[in-house]
Amino acid sequence: MRKTKLKINRSLSVDMAALCDVAFLILVFCIATSKFKAWEPMKIDTPSGATSIVCSLGDDSATGIIYITGDRVMYQIAGDSMVRKATLGQMGQMYNIKFSRDDSEAFMGAPIIGAPIAQLKQYDRQYQDWGTNISRPGIPYDMGSNELFNWVRESRKAEKAIHDRALLIDIKADKNVSYPVIKQVIAMLQGQNVNKFSLIVDGKGRY
Incomplete structure (x- = not known):
C-alpha cells in the first residue's frame, strides 16, 4: 500500500505587529528618561579626567553648580524649585532687597545666577529674551563682598531646612582658569566646612 505524504505549507511571513509594539515602547522609554543638556551661560572647556564618578540624583535633589x-x-x-525660591527670599532679607512676585517668577525662569544681587532683577528679565546675546558680569566672589559665599550658604541652608540633607556642590571650571581663582572658590567652600564637592570634567561626569 502506497503511503501518502502530507504536504506542509511553510510560510516565511513574520507578524511584525508585536515587534513594532516593542520598538515603540523602547522609544517612549528612552524619550521619557532622557536628560537634555542644560543651557549654560558661557562656553566652558572643561579639563579631561581619568576616572568618572557619576552621581545618580533623584528628581527632587538639588545641586549647587x-x-x-x-x-x-x-x-x-539646579533640581529643586523650592530650594531656589527659598534661597532668593533669604538673600533678599540679607541684602534688604524686596523681590516682588514678578521678580521671583523672573528669577525662577532664569537658569543661572550671573550678576551681582543689586543687578539681579535686570539680568533675570533679560534671560527671557533668548534672541539677545547678553554678557552677564558674574557674581562677586572676593572675600570683601562675599556674595558667592552667601548664595552658596543660603542655598545650603534652604536644602537643609526643606529636605534635611546636605546640598551637593559641583564645580565646572574652564581648563584655562588661573589657579588663584580656583583656590579662592575652594577656600570659600572650605570657609563653610564644605570639603566634599565634585569637579565636572569633559562634560561626561563628576570627578
Whole structure:
C-alpha cells in the first residue's frame, strides 16, 4: 500500500505587529528618561579626567553648580524649585532687597545666577529674551563682598531646612582658569566646612 505524504505549507511571513509594539515602547522609554543638556551661560572647556564618578540624583535633589571661566563666576541651584525660591527670599532679607512676585517668577525662569544681587532683577528679565546675546558680569566672589559665599550658604541652608540633607556642590571650571581663582572658590567652600564637592570634567561626569 502506497503511503501518502502530507504536504506542509511553510510560510516565511513574520507578524511584525508585536515587534513594532516593542520598538515603540523602547522609544517612549528612552524619550521619557532622557536628560537634555542644560543651557549654560558661557562656553566652558572643561579639563579631561581619568576616572568618572557619576552621581545618580533623584528628581527632587538639588545641586549647587559653580561655573568658572576667565575671571567670572556664576552659580546655579539646579533640581529643586523650592530650594531656589527659598534661597532668593533669604538673600533678599540679607541684602534688604524686596523681590516682588514678578521678580521671583523672573528669577525662577532664569537658569543661572550671573550678576551681582543689586543687578539681579535686570539680568533675570533679560534671560527671557533668548534672541539677545547678553554678557552677564558674574557674581562677586572676593572675600570683601562675599556674595558667592552667601548664595552658596543660603542655598545650603534652604536644602537643609526643606529636605534635611546636605546640598551637593559641583564645580565646572574652564581648563584655562588661573589657579588663584580656583583656590579662592575652594577656600570659600572650605570657609563653610564644605570639603566634599565634585569637579565636572569633559562634560561626561563628576570627578
